Amino acid sequence: xxxxxxxxxxxxxxxxxxxxxxxxYYGDFRALKNITMPVHERKVTALIGPSGCGxxxxxxxxxxxxxxxxxxxxxxxxxLQPDNANLLARDVDPIEVRMRIGMVFQKPNxxxxxxxxxxxxxxxxxxxxxxxxxxxxxxxxxxxAALWExxxxxxxxxxxxxxxxxxxxxxxxxxxxxxxELLLFDEPxxxxxxxxxxxxxxxxxxxxxxxxxxxxxxxxxxxARVSDFTAYMYLGDLIEFGITDELFIKPKMKQTEDYxxxxxx
Amino acid sequence: xxxxxxxxxxxxxxxxxxxxRVLAMGGLVESQIRRAIxxxxxxxxxxxxxxxxxxxxxNAMEVELDGDCSQLIVRRQPAAGDLRMIFAIMKTVTDLxxxxxxxxxxxxxxxxxxxxxxxxxxxxxxxxxxxEAAISMLRRTLDCFARLDCDGAAEVIRDDAGIDTEFxxxxxxxxxxxxxDPRTISTALEIVWIAKAIERIGDHAKNMAxxxxxxxxxxxxxxxxxxx
Ligand SMILES: Nc1ncnc2c1ncn2[C@@H]1O[C@H](COP(=O)(O)OP(=O)(O)OP(=O)(O)O)[C@@H](O)[C@H]1O
Ligand SMILES: [Mg+2]
Numbered sequence: 001x002x003x004x005x006x007x008x009x010x011x012x013x014x015x016x017x018x019x020x021x022x023x024x025y026y027g028d029f030r031a032l033k034n035i036t037m038p039v040h041e042r043k044v045t046a047l048i049g050p051s052g053c054g055x056x057x058x059x060x061x062x063x064x065x066x067x068x069x070x071x072x073x074x075x076x077x078x079x080l081q082p083d084n085a086n087l088l089a090r091d092v093d094p095i096e097v098r099m100r101i102g103m104v105f106q107k108p109n110x111x112x113x114x115x116x117x118x119x120x121x122x123x124x125x126x127x128x129x130x131x132x133x134x135x136x137x138x139x140x141x142x143x144x145a146a147l148w149e150x151x152x153x154x155x156x157x158x159x160x161x162x163x164x165x166x167x168x169x170x171x172x173x174x175x176x177x178x179x180x181e182l183l184l185f186d187e188p189x190x191x192x193x194x195x196x197x198x199x200x201x202x203x204x205x206x207x208x209x210x211x212x213x214x215x216x217x218x219x220x221x222x223x224a225r226v227s228d229f230t231a232y233m234y235l236g237d238l239i240e241f242g243i244t245d246e247l248f249i250k251p252k253m254k255q256t257e258d259y260x261x262x263x264x265x
Numbered sequence: 266x267x268x269x270x271x272x273x274x275x276x277x278x279x280x281x282x283x284x285x286r287v288l289a290m291g292g293l294v295e296s297q298i299r300r301a302i303x304x305x306x307x308x309x310x311x312x313x314x315x316x317x318x319x320x321x322x323x324n325a326m327e328v329e330l331d332g333d334c335s336q337l338i339v340r341r342q343p344a345a346g347d348l349r350m351i352f353a354i355m356k357t358v359t360d361l362x363x364x365x366x367x368x369x370x371x372x373x374x375x376x377x378x379x380x381x382x383x384x385x386x387x388x389x390x391x392x393x394x395x396x397e398a399a400i401s402m403l404r405r406t407l408d409c410f411a412r413l414d415c416d417g418a419a420e421v422i423r424d425d426a427g428i429d430t431e432f433x434x435x436x437x438x439x440x441x442x443x444x445x446d447p448r449t450i451s452t453a454l455e456i457v458w459i460a461k462a463i464e465r466i467g468d469h470a471k472n473m474a475x476x477x478x479x480x481x482x483x484x485x486x487x488x489x490x491x492x493x
Contacts, residue, residue: 221342248344250483260344262271 006243014081016041016182016212017062021076022088024057024066031057033236034076039182041081044204044213046227046244048220050264053233055216059184062087062214063101064094080182099126102175106187108167110159110174115151118159118170122178137177145173146203165196172203176211183207185215189222201226220260224248232256276341280350283333284411287354287361290326291407294361295400297323297368298466302396305375305389305459313379316372323365330358349483353476357410360469364403367462367469374455374462387442387453395431395463398424402470409477421474422486428467435460 017039024032031054039045047055057066064087066072077086080100087097110118119138128134138155142148147169151162159170168188175183185204189197204213204226217223223230224244231241232255240247240256251257258264271277297316304312334355337343343351402421409417439453439460475487 220344224344249348251345257345258269261347262273262276262341263269264272 003242003246005246009243010038010040013043014041015039016081017087018079018081019058019061019076020079022058022061022078023075024054024061025073025075026057027071031236032061035238037231037238037241039212039214040229041212042208042210043228044208044215044226045229045231046223047214047216047231047233048218048223048259049233049239050259051218052235054236055233056186058233059103059186059214059216062182062184063098063103064088065103067094099178100180101182101184102178102180103184103186104168104171104175104188107191108164108171110162110167110170113159114156115159115162115170116155119173119177122174126178138173141173141177142170144176144207145169146199146206147173163196165192165199168192168196168200169203172200176207180211182212182214185213185217187216187218190218197222220248232259234259273341279333279337279341280347283330283337283354284350286326286330286333287357288407288411290323290330290358290361291403291410293319293326294323294364294368295403295407297365298371298396298400298403301368301371301375302393304372305378306393308375308379310376310379313372313376317369317376320365320369323362327358327362331355334358346480349480353480356476357473360472364466364469367466370462371459374459378452378455381452387439387449387456389456391431391435391438392456392460392463395428395435395460398428398431399463399466399470402428402467402474406470406473406477409474413477413481415478415481418474418477422471425467425471428464432460432464 015038019035019037019039022032022035023030035058047058049055060066061074061078066074074088076088078088079085080087080097085092111121113121116138119141120134123134123137128137139148139152142151147166150166151170154161159167162170168191172183172188189200192200201222204215207213208228215223215227217226227244229241230244230247232239232247232251232253234255240251240253242252247256248260251260271280297319300312301316303309304316334351337351341347402424405417406421408414409421436457439457442449443453472487475485478484478486
């Protein structure tokens, strides 16, 4: 049942993507069970839930990361807008999907290249060859990731020389360089200190003017701070999905309440 | 409303201790009103003084509970039912402190009336009656808070209208006295203040009952016409 506010909000919002009866299997193990959930356009949606509940599994479905391993199997659909097409369909090229959907991982994972080349990488892979356009894009992405001022004089130094928080913003810049429509974050700040975390959270806030964000976090306060919508998952099931403020003040399901109030386990 | 235990035992202990001290503060405040009204009817000046002096204990409890609530917020970042509980406790404590002030005010007025030698005092039976109703509202609210009882809280909210009516009837009566015998004016005015204080106590108890509903249901019923 939706509250009046939720009904009102969902009528106003466009949907960027939607999982429909999505199940996922690692071989025989069913890690996601029949999940139906929208991802609203230009909003931040947080996935929370205890370890092993399937948050990362769910996130990875969106960029078809699971395709890299044999034995993995999807059921159901993820409809991507505006195409209104199922991105899990066999005839959809996963590379094509990943061009439109960027991902940032828990630990910053820059390539062993320069700052510049890290960001330029995705552009080159996508066949961009104009040096001028690449330079423009790299600068823009670094600006958007709020990193430009800190690295503009060391673009050609190794990315490993950057601090953890800077490396993470570099990975975000790398993801942004190819103009993704949807950005996936899997615990992007769990390896960062509070200041670096705050700057990434701030960045997410700015980014959502342009991109849709789906983020996994173990930090409930982070979910409450950065997201517009929150989904609570448990053992592969979606237990509750709702407006973040409502979910954290008055969740509908007792299970959600127990989890967010620390009564779990 | 989840009543299961937290994964952290200390969290349960802290929250439990705060809740029981709210009830203790409520008990103290209730006895303050009762003794102030007794002092008014009996003219016991020692009692008025005791009530006036005990107010600092109510204030101290407010300060301590506020501090403990802030600390719990900082340490535990309460969410959902816990958040509503803490939020409601902080507001309840403010209302209790104000009730304490009203009790002290009643004791002051009682002292003035009887020091003047309450000879021409108009009858205070109705005042006593209104006070009993207010005390009952307060007690039932605290009970609802302890048991998280929404139905009981809704009843308290409805009862507040009764006290408001009683206040207006006392007022009319006192005006009649003042017109008939101007010598009663200063005492009558003091009784008006006492009746007003009692009416305010009813309002505070009503507020607290509304917080109970907020804790349990998550709905804010303040400023709504119809009690839930
Ligand atoms: N490659 C895999 N092969 C088989 N099972 C897997 C694989 N990856 C994950 N799982 C299982 O799928 C379930 C969901 O895992 P997932 O990594 O999505 O959880 P999570 O919610 O992200 O947990 P965490 O918060 O610890 O990161 C778990 O039971 C996990 O053991
Ligand atoms: Mg994970």
